Amino acid sequence: MDPAMSTFRSRAREALSASLEISAAWNRALRAGAIAPNAYLAPLVRRAARVGAPPVNSTPHRVVYTRGSMRLLRFEARVPTLRRHATPILFVYSLINRYYILDFLPGRSLIEFMCDQGYDVYAIDWGTPGALEEQMNWDEFLGGLMRSAVQWTLKISGAESLTMYGYCMGGTMALAYAALYPKGLRNFVAQATPVDFHEGGIFTTWTSPRYFDVDAMVDAHGNVPIDLMEAGFSMMAPVQRLTKWLEVFRRIDDPEFVTTFLAMECWAADNVPFPGEVYRQYIKDCYQENNFYEGRMVVGGRKVDLAQIRCPLLTLIAENDTIAPPASSTALDAKVGSTDKTTLRFPVGHIGLSTSSKGPKQIWPKVAGWIAAHSEPLEST
Amino acid sequence: MTDRPITERPPRNLLTQLLLGLGYLTDPKSRPGKVFHRLETGTSAVFERLAHNHTFLGLAGKGLNLGFMVRRSMTASAEAWLHAWRSPTLGDVQAMRTQLRQLGDRLEVTQTQLELALDALARVEAGLRTTAANQPPA
Numbered sequence: 001m002d003p004a005m006s007t008f009r010s011r012a013r014e015a016l017s018a019s020l021e022i023s024a025a026w027n028r029a030l031r032a033g034a035i036a037p038n039a040y041l042a043p044l045v046r047r048a049a050r051v052g053a054p055p056v057n058s059t060p061h062r063v064v065y066t067r068g069s070m071r072l073l074r075f076e077a078r079v080p081t082l083r084r085h086a087t088p089i090l091f092v093y094s095l096i097n098r099y100y101i102l103d104f105l106p107g108r109s110l111i112e113f114m115c116d117q118g119y120d121v122y123a124i125d126w127g128t129p130g131a132l133e134e135q136m137n138w139d140e141f142l143g144g145l146m147r148s149a150v151q152w153t154l155k156i157s158g159a160e161s162l163t164m165y166g167y168c169m170g171g172t173m174a175l176a177y178a179a180l181y182p183k184g185l186r187n188f189v190a191q192a193t194p195v196d197f198h199e200g201g202i203f204t205t206w207t208s209p210r211y212f213d214v215d216a217m218v219d220a221h222g223n224v225p226i227d228l229m230e231a232g233f234s235m236m237a238p239v240q241r242l243t244k245w246l247e248v249f250r251r252i253d254d255p256e257f258v259t260t261f262l263a264m265e266c267w268a269a270d271n272v273p274f275p276g277e278v279y280r281q282y283i284k285d286c287y288q289e290n291n292f293y294e295g296r297m298v299v300g301g302r303k304v305d306l307a308q309i310r311c312p313l314l315t316l317i318a319e320n321d322t323i324a325p326p327a328s329s330t331a332l333d334a335k336v337g338s339t340d341k342t343t344l345r346f347p348v349g350h351i352g353l354s355t356s357s358k359g360p361k362q363i364w365p366k367v368a369g370w371i372a373a374h375s376e377p378l379e380s381t
Numbered sequence: 382m383t384d385r386p387i388t389e390r391p392p393r394n395l396l397t398q399l400l401l402g403l404g405y406l407t408d409p410k411s412r413p414g415k416v417f418h419r420l421e422t423g424t425s426a427v428f429e430r431l432a433h434n435h436t437f438l439g440l441a442g443k444g445l446n447l448g449f450m451v452r453r454s455m456t457a458s459a460e461a462w463l464h465a466w467r468s469p470t471l472g473d474v475q476a477m478r479t480q481l482r483q484l485g486d487r488l489e490v491t492q493t494q495l496e497l498a499l500d501a502l503a504r505v506e507a508g509l510r511t512t513a514a515n516q517p518p519a
Contacts, residue, residue: 011394018396020387068482068490144486202432208434211442213449220449220456222475223433235432239425244409250404252397312432 006295008090013375015042018354019045035230042262049252052373054263057100059112059152061123062351065152069127072149075103077115082377086158087097087186087375090150091123092177093171097228098270104355112274113360117368119375120157124170126272133275137374139300141278150177150184163184163371168192169282169352170325172292175332176299179308187374188309188338189367191316193352195306196293196331197286201322202236207287209262214283223273230271236290236322293331312340312374314365316353323350342370 003082022043037093046052079229093099101122103111114121124146136144153162161184166174166375171193178185182278218223234241251257285291297304313336317326326345333341346355346363353363393401408414431437460470 014394015396021479044396044400048394052412068485131475131478132482134475136482140486144489148489148493203409205433206438208438211438211444216446216449216453220452237425237429239421243421246404246407248404249400250408252394252400252404302388 005157020295022047025220033227033233034269035227036265036271037242037245038265038269040278042265045245045252045258045262047371049255049258051259051262052178054259054266055106056263056266056268057103058106058274059103059115061103064122064156065148067145067148068132069129070145070149071125072152073123073125073128075115075121075123078106078112081116081118083120084158085120085372085375086157086378087161087163087371088120088122088153088159088272088324089114089163089165089371090153090165091121092164092170093124093126093145093182094127094171095126095173095274096169096271097267098272099123099170099203099235100370101267101351101354104267105260108355108357108359110354110364112360113364114368117372118378119368119371120159120173122149122157127289128272129223129275130181130273131222133278135277136275137177137277137299138173138281142173142180143277145299146177147181150181154184159376160184161376163187163189163210163375165189166193167189168350170219171324172242172282172286175306175309176292176304178311179304179306180299180302182308182310184312187312187314187371189314189316189371190329190332192318192321192324192329193315193332193334194286194328196328197290198293199327200287200332201325201328203289203323206232206235207283209288212283214280214288217277218280222276224276224279226271226273233268252321264351271357293335295335306335306338309336310338313338314367315341315343316363317345318348318350318353319345320348321350340374344370 024125025043026040032039034040048266059075060073060078061073064074065070091099091102093102103109106112109121111121150162150164154160163173164178164185164187166172166189168191171190172195174188175190175193175195178188197204207214217228221228248261250260271347281297285297289296291297292304295303295305311334315329315332317329318324321327330343333343344363344366346353346358348358348363352358358361404412406413407417409418456471460472463470
């Protein structure tokens with residue numbers, strides 16, 4: 001066959017298969033009513049850059065406990081590593097988005113890094129809240145789900161205490177837990193955790209009772225729907241939400257950049273509904289009235305008093321954070337009862353603490369070092 | 382991380398060329414891109430101002446609340462209508478679900494307490510065995 005004709009045929013075949021694949025993906029996105037650009041643009045970019053789906057959340061793990069939608073996961077190092085620390089780490093992620101931003105990509109995963117450092121690593125995956133979680137309140141989340149997760153972590157690892165590692169809103173929840181149930185906690189790491197909500201940036205303005213009636217929302221919807229959460233995040237930078245894709249178009253020949261970008265977009269678009277009653281109290285007690293910071297928040301009939309946290313505390317601040325602005329996180333130091341307090345600041349954004357290329361080189365070694373210094377070595381157990 | 386080694390460069394397909402073209406047209410370094418960049422900066426500034434504008438936020442909030450109220454009223458009328466026909470409603474199902482969840486929680490607590498009791502018994506048993514082993518034979 002004529003080589004030109006053969007090339008033409010193979011290109012035509014490729015174009016046909018590409019158009020079929022992309023139209024099928026768009027059809028799925030339209031049927032699901034997706035509003036995130038990722039649903040429509042990712043198939044285009046993947047095809048043009050000839051990269052596969054980004055390998056997010058790939059550190060080997062198994063489910064060791066479940067309750068409702070919640071799962072407790074135990075992670076293992078990809079290359080068998082000798083466990084060096086008796087004190088396990090329990091990651092507590094936010095109820096917004098999914099936990100696997102902490103296990104982003106191979107070589108850029110905080111969880112993978114900690115496993116490689118010889119820690120026994122666990123994480124709470126809140127799953128996808130449904131009708132079962134709609135009526136659950138903070139007391140049931142903290143005293144029920146989180147307490148069980150802590151007990152099972154200790155039971156499986158054989159340790160008497162653990163390092164609780166809270167991130168973002170998960171950090172706020174973990175702090176409330178540590179204040180109410182300090183038993184079994186050896187250390188606390190608060191990563192990009194909002195504490196003083198009057199310093200909460202744009203979210204404090206948007207959730208002000210002048211504009212936003214949280215009761216009306218929860219009474220109408222139960223769980224906060226994905227679309228509403230998505231719309232809120234889009235409003236933070238509506239133009240950049242679309243134009244950032246143009247940068248990927250320009251760097252389409254750089255598969256590593258494309259894969260990292262797609263991984264981030266895949267995670268950002270993977271929203272889950274927010275449990276309704278937890279959201280109601282979160283907005284009122286944190287953003288609207290700042291009760292969490294002022295020690296007036298009541299969970300299960302008990303006041304959340306941060307001064308009850310007496311274990312060593314590490315606060316991680318992202319200097320360019322607009323979700324948990326530094327002023328909101330640094331306020332924690334003055335509130336806790338701990339005497340051993342350390343604050344580390346890094347020139348990254350909110351997500352950058354977990355996904356930045358600086359993570360494995362500059363950020364995580366310092367964090368792992370602090371935890372190691374405050375953990376029980378395995379030999380002594 | 383990717384499907385193929387980074388060093389390999391397959392020929393660009395039509396889609397790749399199209400996206401690269403779009404990228405060039407919007408690149409701040411290219412001439413058309415400079416215009417696009419100015420437009421982007423301007424639009425962003427407008428949205429930034431809107432995000433902090435009390436009038437806009439007030440209007441957006443009122444719109445949202447109206448939507449919530451309509452939804453709540455519709456749900457309430459549907460439930461009232463179904464109750465009139467003595468049919469179970471979503472609210473009834475949710476109430477039952479809550480009761481089941483609370484039952485599950487109580488079972489969980491009982492299980493934990495039983496495990497703790499078993500652990501304590503195992504410790505007592507081990508202690509008794511040690512004592513028996515240390516006692517001289519009669």
